[in-house]
Amino acid sequence: MDDRESVVRQSVVRALYGGSKSLKLSSKRIREVPECVSRLGGLSALLLNNNSISRLPAELLSLRQLTELNLGNNALKEVPAVLGHLESLKKLYLFSNQITVVPPDVIGGLPNLVVLNLNHNQIQRLPPEIKRLKKLRHLSVLDNKLEEVPAGLGHLTCLSEINLNFNRVSSLPKELCNCKELAKLYVARNELSSLPEEITTLTKLQVLDVAGNKLSVFPTEFHLLPLKELYCEGNRFVRRELLPSVQDAEVFSLKELVARFVLQEDQKKCSLIHKMLPHHPALSALLSSGRRCAVCRGPFLTTWLECVHFVKLKDVKVKTLLTVPVRALLCSYKCFNTDGHSYYGVLTR
Numbered sequence: 001m002d003d004r005e006s007v008v009r010q011s012v013v014r015a016l017y018g019g020s021k022s023l024k025l026s027s028k029r030i031r032e033v034p035e036c037v038s039r040l041g042g043l044s045a046l047l048l049n050n051n052s053i054s055r056l057p058a059e060l061l062s063l064r065q066l067t068e069l070n071l072g073n074n075a076l077k078e079v080p081a082v083l084g085h086l087e088s089l090k091k092l093y094l095f096s097n098q099i100t101v102v103p104p105d106v107i108g109g110l111p112n113l114v115v116l117n118l119n120h121n122q123i124q125r126l127p128p129e130i131k132r133l134k135k136l137r138h139l140s141v142l143d144n145k146l147e148e149v150p151a152g153l154g155h156l157t158c159l160s161e162i163n164l165n166f167n168r169v170s171s172l173p174k175e176l177c178n179c180k181e182l183a184k185l186y187v188a189r190n191e192l193s194s195l196p197e198e199i200t201t202l203t204k205l206q207v208l209d210v211a212g213n214k215l216s217v218f219p220t221e222f223h224l225l226p227l228k229e230l231y232c233e234g235n236r237f238v239r240r241e242l243l244p245s246v247q248d249a250e251v252f253s254l255k256e257l258v259a260r261f262v263l264q265e266d267q268k269k270c271s272l273i274h275k276m277l278p279h280h281p282a283l284s285a286l287l288s289s290g291r292r293c294a295v296c297r298g299p300f301l302t303t304w305l306e307c308v309h310f311v312k313l314k315d316v317k318v319k320t321l322l323t324v325p326v327r328a329l330l331c332s333y334k335c336f337n338t339d340g341h342s343y344y345g346v347l348t349r
Contacts, residue, residue: 026050026070038062049073049093061085072096072117084109095119095140104129111135119143119163131155142166142186154178165189165209174198188212188231195219210235217325217346220294223311230318238325238346240310250333256302260331263290263299293331295341300331307336307343 014020022045023037031052037043038059046063049072056071060082068091069083076097083092084106092110095117102118104127113133119142126141131152138161139153146167153159154175161184169190176182177198184207192213199205200221208227212234252260265273266287277284290301294309307328318324328343330336336345 021045023047031075033057033060035059041065044068046070056080056082058082064088067091067112069093079103079106081106087111089113090135091115093117094121097121099123102127102130108132114138116140126150128152134158137161137181139163149173149176151175157181160184162186172196172199177201180204183207185209195222200225208232217308217327220291220327220329222324222326223313227313227316230313230316230324232318232324238308240344250304252304253302256300259287259290259301260299263287263301267299291329293335294328294343295330295335295338298331300329303329304332305330305336306346308346309343 020040021042023040023043024047025033026047027050029051031054033048033053033056035057037046038057039062041062042065043063044065045068046066047070049070051074053071053074054076063086065088066086067088069086069089070093072093073096076094076099079094079099079102081103083089084103087109089110090112092113092115096119099118099121100123102123107127108129111132111134113136115138116133116136117138117140119140121144123141123144124147126146126149128150129152130150133156135158136156137158139156139159140161140163142163143166146164146169149164149169149172151173152175153162154173155178157179158181159179160181162182163184163186165186165188167190169187169192171192172187172195174196176196179202181204182202183204185205186207186209188209189212192210192215194215195210195218197219200219203226205225206227207229208225209231211231215232215235216238262273262277262283265271266277268274277287287301290299291303292299294307307330308325309328310323311326312323330343336343
């Protein structure tokens with residue numbers, strides 16, 4: 001037994017006979033976790049970060065009271081299967097390894113997880129089973145190879161912070177709007193060309209980082225979010241330049257005309273349509289995607305004209321931009337040609 005192994009074993013023995021709740025084996029240059037660690041049944045925190053560990057012994061499943069496990073900066077190529085049996089885990093750190101896959105069965109076995117850190121790995125996707133982490137509050141997958149974000153994140157209603165910086169994500173699921181506790185969202189340096197309209201329902205969102213993406217405008221009513229910090233430099237935002245435009249013929253389809261009439265009548269609580277609509281779920285589902293015109297406030301089903309207005313954000317820390325372009329939807333050219341509004345048509349090149 002070399003000096004390094006001797007020091008590690010002594011630490012385990014002291015913890016065993018001292019009834020310690022925490023064991024720190026960080027930066028010990030170990031390649032394997034001593035199996036005797038599994039005898040520490042009362043252990044609540046195990047720190048194994050900054051080593052060369054490539055696997056975990058199956059015997060660790062005996063650590064039923066473990067609430068914190070730090071395996072950051074090791075040599076793991078996969079998330080160890082034994083973790084799926086540690087149901088008491090609340091904090092799991094797996095940053096700076098060589099992980100490519102997050103097994104569904106492991107994630108499904110961690111119902112009490114509050115913090116999950118997968119930073120600096122090579123993960124391409126998160127499994128749908130992530131929706132089982134009902135108590136998760138902090139999710140960080142910074143600097144990986146993620147190409148999509150699972151809609152299942154919308155089931156994690158306790159989430160307060162998500163960090164997806166430095167990935168390859170091209171879109172965010174609209175289901176994120178169900179994360180009503182979300183206060184910080186980091187998606188910088190990805191491939192986003194738009195943000196979901198539903199993001200404006202996140203009434204507790206205070207920090208948003210979308211720097212270094214491919215955004216051209218922000219969603220409608222974006223300026224109503226309670227943001228305190230916004231980072232959006234390095235995007236392709238539209239600019240305010242006056243150019244002549246050609247108006248197309250304004251011809252609405254029969255479906256659109258009927259939809260507008262039904263939506264208008266549905267606003268009247270005493271109307272027959274308002275009373276009968278709940279009995280036609282398919283029609284209600286179709287009309288649920290309806291919007292309101294930014295000028296006349298009238299309802300419509302299909303966007304007739306997409307515009308933009310430039311909004312100065314108040315009491316928000318914004319880097320480089322004084323105003324931000326916010327998407328606006330109009331129901332007709334008639335409204336667009338109305339005097340007194342500040343909406344601009346968007347030129348596509």
